[in-house]
Amino acid sequence: MSSSVQTTAVRGRFLDIQSLVTQADQIAQNVRYIEDGVLISQNGKIIWLGTWQDAQPHLADVTEVQHYPNQLIVPGFIDTHIHYPQTEMVGAYGEQLLSWLNTYTFPTELQFKDPAYAKKIAQFFVQELLKNGTTTALVFCTVHPESVDALFEAAATIQMRLIAGKVLMDRHAPEDLCDTAECGYNESKALIEKWHGTGRALYAITPRFAPTSTPEQLEKAGQLKQEYPDVYVHTHLSENKDEIAWVKSLFPEQKGYLDVYHHYGLTGERSVFAHCVHLEDAEWQCMHETDSAIAFCPTSNLFLGSGLFPLKKTWEKQVKVGLGTDIGAGTSFSQLQTLNEAYKVQQLQGDKLSAFESLYHATLGGAKALHLEDKLGNFNVGKEADFVVLNLNATALQQLRQSNVKSLEDGLFALFTMGDDRNISATYVNGHCVYQKPH
Ligand code: GUN
Ligand code: ZN
Numbered sequence: 001m002s003s004s005v006q007t008t009a010v011r012g013r014f015l016d017i018q019s020l021v022t023q024a025d026q027i028a029q030n031v032r033y034i035e036d037g038v039l040i041s042q043n044g045k046i047i048w049l050g051t052w053q054d055a056q057p058h059l060a061d062v063t064e065v066q067h068y069p070n071q072l073i074v075p076g077f078i079d080t081h082i083h084y085p086q087t088e089m090v091g092a093y094g095e096q097l098l099s100w101l102n103t104y105t106f107p108t109e110l111q112f113k114d115p116a117y118a119k120k121i122a123q124f125f126v127q128e129l130l131k132n133g134t135t136t137a138l139v140f141c142t143v144h145p146e147s148v149d150a151l152f153e154a155a156a157t158i159q160m161r162l163i164a165g166k167v168l169m170d171r172h173a174p175e176d177l178c179d180t181a182e183c184g185y186n187e188s189k190a191l192i193e194k195w196h197g198t199g200r201a202l203y204a205i206t207p208r209f210a211p212t213s214t215p216e217q218l219e220k221a222g223q224l225k226q227e228y229p230d231v232y233v234h235t236h237l238s239e240n241k242d243e244i245a246w247v248k249s250l251f252p253e254q255k256g257y258l259d260v261y262h263h264y265g266l267t268g269e270r271s272v273f274a275h276c277v278h279l280e281d282a283e284w285q286c287m288h289e290t291d292s293a294i295a296f297c298p299t300s301n302l303f304l305g306s307g308l309f310p311l312k313k314t315w316e317k318q319v320k321v322g323l324g325t326d327i328g329a330g331t332s333f334s335q336l337q338t339l340n341e342a343y344k345v346q347q348l349q350g351d352k353l354s355a356f357e358s359l360y361h362a363t364l365g366g367a368k369a370l371h372l373e374d375k376l377g378n379f380n381v382g383k384e385a386d387f388v389v390l391n392l393n394a395t396a397l398q399q400l401r402q403s404n405v406k407s408l409e410d411g412l413f414a415l416f417t418m419g420d421d422r423n424i425s426a427t428y429v430n431g432h433c434v435y436q437k438p439h
Pocket of ligand 1: 083329
């Protein structure tokens with residue numbers, strides 16, 4: 001075998017969701033669990049998954065099998081909405097969305113005009129994702145193009161699949177944080193040319209939200225999407241009641257909040273709308289018809305007092321949904337913590353979120369929300385080898401709880417309730433171990 005071929009083999013307890021589903025009750029029958037399994041990847045792609053017993057003939061060219069006895073290996077977590085420049089401002093006290101933006105967020109984001117600062121935070125951010133088992137994210141940068149370069153450069157060092165974009169914002173924010181319709185368009189276009197499809201990087205056209213863009217800017221964003229149909233659109237939608245009222249007053253000619261984006265050609269199969277807590281019926285319908293996706297961000301929705309997202313409706317209305325941490329309105333980088341809060345948000349609405357459904361949203365469902373289900377989300381042969389090694393017994397309390405579990409699902413649910421970065425033993429990106437928990 002030529003020396004340029006890189007083969008990795010990992011042994012442990014493998015768990016994933018084998019195929020896409022259209023209803024939550026189909027997930028359990030699509031769970032794949034291999035008690036003593038082996039995953040082999042070559043040049044970043046999965047080439048074989050099966051039992052240790054069956055693996056022997058496939059291991060001929062493998063020099064070392066990395067064994068994680070008793071650890072659970074799942075597909076890398078997918079974060080469908082996060083702001084890297086807000087890493088340093090998690091836990092900013094006392095405000096709801098609009099005053100939180102003015103009080104904390106805009107001053108923080110102003111710092112990213114300094115490329116050295118952007119680089120420092122971008123590197124920290126990528127490490128924090130890996131430490132939490134997140135291998136792909138859809139990321140807001142700031143208005144500064146340099147902030148996008150800094151993030152993609154940090155991700156490229158480990159060939160991480162990230163989707164990101166420069167914020168478009170030309171009103172209702174500090175002058176130094178605003179671009180113009182024309183320059184926002186030009187800068188985004190240059191970034192698309194530079195980054196979209198470079199290695200594993202993908203670009204998202206990123207208007208912050210309707211109130212901070214003029215109609216001219218949204219029009220230019222739509223033009224860009226037409227010119228580059230396979231780039232993403234990433235923005236916020238229907239998060240907070242005051243925000244929604246503001247949008248309606250700014251765009252009285254549109255039927256509602258989502259209709260503003262729809263009008264400018266910003267809905268579609270690669271469009272991701274963070275929050276969607278208060279969607280109206282016609283908006284659910286539009287999300288479905290345009291195959292747009294929602295990023296459900298429970299820690300953020302609770303922290304900013306935005307409201308309770310009705311996850312069950314995504315199944316009823318057949319709208320794609322992934323999980324978002326929404327750092328820094330969200331309070332944790334951990335998808336485990338995010339699932340913990342997601343469960344409680346459903347409880348408060350009289351609904352249940354099962355452990356297997358949680359796993360689905362954090363992995364394959366998130367991949368589908370990002371239109372990447374052909375590349376990510378489970379261990380099917382041909383997919384990209386991004387996965388996370390989980391220790392279910394990271395604390396004394398967890399050990400006690402896990403020693404009492406009645407089933408795989410019970411143990412998984414306890415992990416999703418109590419887990420955080422302490423449970424992440426190792427994170428693999430593109431077939432390589434890029435994070436290992438210090439002993
Ligand atoms: N809406 C517009 N900007 C933001 C932001 O930075 N965070 C959140 N959570 N919502 C927003
Ligand atoms: Zn956000």
